Amino acid sequence: MKANDLLPIGDLARRTGLSVSAIRFYEEKGLVEALRTSGNQRRFLRSDIRRLSFILIAQKLGLSLAEIEDALSGLPHGRTPNSADWKRISSLVRDRIDAQIAALEKVREDLDGCIGCGCLSLKKCALYNRDDEWGQSGSGPRVLR
Numbered sequence: 001m002k003a004n005d006l007l008p009i010g011d012l013a014r015r016t017g018l019s020v021s022a023i024r025f026y027e028e029k030g031l032v033e034a035l036r037t038s039g040n041q042r043r044f045l046r047s048d049i050r051r052l053s054f055i056l057i058a059q060k061l062g063l064s065l066a067e068i069e070d071a072l073s074g075l076p077h078g079r080t081p082n083s084a085d086w087k088r089i090s091s092l093v094r095d096r097i098d099a100q101i102a103a104l105e106k107v108r109e110d111l112d113g114c115i116g117c118g119c120l121s122l123k124k125c126a127l128y129n130r131d132d133e134w135g136q137s138g139s140g141p142r143v144l145r
Contacts, residue, residue: 005045005046006035006043006044006045006046007043007044007045007046007048007049008041008042008043008044009023009024009034009042009044012044012048012049012052015049016049016052016053016056017056018052018056023044023052026052026055027042029065029069030069031051031052031055031065031068031069031072032044032048032051032052033077045077051072051075054068054071054072054089055068055072058071058093061093061096061097061100062096062100063093063096067096070092071089071092071093072089074088074089075089
C-alpha cells in the first residue's frame with residue numbers, strides 16, 4: 001500500500017463533507033476503520049471516501065445504522081468496491097426503498113379521505129378507523145409511524 005493511498009482524517013472530512021467528529025462516530029460504530037501511524041494518528045483508506053458517501057446516501061434514504069452496517073458488512077476492506085459489490089448492496093437497499101415507496105403511496109391514496117387522527121369526525125373515517133380503534137390509544141395522529 002502506498003502512502004498516498006492513506007488519508008488523514010481531516011482530508012477525509014474535506015473530501016466527504018463530513019465533520020471529523022462524524023467520521024470518528026462512524027469509526028466507533030465499525031462502519032469505517034482507521035489505520036494508525038507510529039505517532040498514533042488516524043489514516044483512512046482512499047476507498048473510505050466511497051464508504052462514507054454510501055453511509056450518507058443510505059441515511060438520507062432512511063436506513064438505520066444497523067441496516068447500513070449490514071449492507072456494508074460484505075464489502076471488501078482495502079479496495080474500492082466494484083460494480084458487483086454495489087449491485088449486491090443495492091439489491092439489499094432496494095427492498096427497503098420499495099417498502100418506503102409503498103408506504104408513501106398508501107398515505108397519498110388515503111390523504112384526501114382520512115386525516116388519521118381517530119376522531120371519527122368524517123363519515124368516511126368509519127371505514128378507515130372502524131370503532132375508533134386508533135382513538136383508544138390516545139389523541140393525535142395514529143396512522144403514520
